[in-house]
Amino acid sequence: MTRKVPFVALDRQYNEMRVEINNSVQRVLESGSYVLGPEVDEFEKALAEICASPYCLTVANGTDALVIAMKVLGIGAGDEVIVPTNSFIASAGSVVQTGATPVFCDVLDDFNIDANDAEKRITANTKAIMPVHLTGRPVDMPAVKAMAQKYDLFVIEDAAQAIGASLNGEKVGSMGDLAAFSLHPLKNLFIMGDGGFITMKCPFIYEKIKKIRNHGLIDRNTCTFWGMNSRLDTIHCAIGLEKVKFFDDITARFKKVARMYKEGLAEVVGVPEEPEGMSAVYHNYVIKCERRNELSEFLSMNGVETKMHYPVLLHRQPAAIGLCDGKGDFPIAEKLNALQLSLPIFPEITEQEVKYVIKKITSFYKNS
Numbered sequence: 001m002t003r004k005v006p007f008v009a010l011d012r013q014y015n016e017m018r019v020e021i022n023n024s025v026q027r028v029l030e031s032g033s034y035v036l037g038p039e040v041d042e043f044e045k046a047l048a049e050i051c052a053s054p055y056c057l058t059v060a061n062g063t064d065a066l067v068i069a070m071k072v073l074g075i076g077a078g079d080e081v082i083v084p085t086n087s088f089i090a091s092a093g094s095v096v097q098t099g100a101t102p103v104f105c106d107v108l109d110d111f112n113i114d115a116n117d118a119e120k121r122i123t124a125n126t127k128a129i130m131p132v133h134l135t136g137r138p139v140d141m142p143a144v145k146a147m148a149q150k151y152d153l154f155v156i157e158d159a160a161q162a163i164g165a166s167l168n169g170e171k172v173g174s175m176g177d178l179a180a181f182s183l184h185p186l187k188n189l190f191i192m193g194d195g196g197f198i199t200m201k202c203p204f205i206y207e208k209i210k211k212i213r214n215h216g217l218i219d220r221n222t223c224t225f226w227g228m229n230s231r232l233d234t235i236h237c238a239i240g241l242e243k244v245k246f247f248d249d250i251t252a253r254f255k256k257v258a259r260m261y262k263e264g265l266a267e268v269v270g271v272p273e274e275p276e277g278m279s280a281v282y283h284n285y286v287i288k289c290e291r292r293n294e295l296s297e298f299l300s301m302n303g304v305e306t307k308m309h310y311p312v313l314l315h316r317q318p319a320a321i322g323l324c325d326g327k328g329d330f331p332i333a334e335k336l337n338a339l340q341l342s343l344p345i346f347p348e349i350t351e352q353e354v355k356y357v358i359k360k361i362t363s364f365y366k367n368s
């Protein structure tokens with residue numbers, strides 16, 4: 001029997017926190033306050049602190065967080081938002097939901113948005129740029145912000161994968177005009193279902209988003225503009241409040257696994273390096289390797305599950321045909337697409353499991 005190393009195992013975290021989570025759920029069930037209960041505000045305060053942001057509001061999911069972040073800035077039909085082609089669907093889908101058009105751009109060798117390439121794609125209609133801190137690695141925000149300032153663009157961070165990461169002492173989520181996060185079960189900090197939140201600096205934007213997520217209501221019966229129903233359930237906020245108590249430990253465990261992979265694999269495959277001043281949180285651990293498909297097949301036969309983030313670049317998605325005919329000039333993203341492989345990483349993975357993955361990858365390259 002071969003050992004099995006799963007890509008993720010969410011039940012392990014529940015088992016570690018079973019008592020705390022069960023108690024928090026029961027408390028909300030007994031309180032009868034299921035929507036916008038007191039835990040919502042408490043959870044938002046805890047998240048704001050983690051992100052070193054003055055304001056935070058929870059919403060129904062990370063995609064809504066992006067949509068609302070753009071809507072509150074007035075982005076909509078006729079506008080363009082620059083999005084890296086190497087990201088999750090929602091980075092582009094959220095732009096389409098506002099009525100605006102995503103314009104794809106290339107990435108750098110670290111998989112994150114290339115501000116120089118983004119600059120070449122600016123038109124008279126460009127309103128914003130969306131740096132995605134992919135895999136939990138902070139984008140070169142000084143470069144993005146300098147470019148955005150030059151053309152008077154909004155900066156909306158897609159921070160879904162990067163809660164807790166920082167660059168030069170600044171937390172992800174505190175660097176753009178607004179930032180969107182996800183609490184989906186596959187993210188570093190997660191609840192037991194869909195969830196998301198937005199961080200922001202401006203008190204007026206905070207007040208406006210509070211209304212947008214609640215139908216545009218300013219009181220029980222008065223709607224001054226059409227909003228959405230995008231609230232995070234009290235029960236999920238109560239679970240989230242238990243989880244944030246363990247947030248530093250969760251992050252430290254992701255980083256420890258990354259350190260083990262780096263030490264074990266740096267001589268066999270390309271591993272992520274953190275430049276001075278960067279603290280990445282390794283939502284995914286992506287190596288660059290030759291004979292990627294063969295390696296992935298070999299690992300699968302040896303019980304190690306791997307994935308790709310993402311196998312299909314956004315400009316190549318069938319849904320993007322109307323935007324760019326599946327074409328466009330994205331040489332770095334295309335090159336990385338053929339080399340990337342995501343290894344199992346989650347806080348509860350054991351040292352033995354990580355060592356097993358390292359051993360198998362090393363043997364693949366040594367024996368061929």
Ligand SMILES: *Cc1c(COP(=O)(O)O)cnc(C)c1O
Pocket residue numbers: 061062063064087088090091132158160161181182183184194195196
């Ligand atoms: C997960 C994710 C989202 C969307 O979050 P949901 O909560 O699933 O809607 C957006 N962008 C990126 C980069 C993500 O990884």
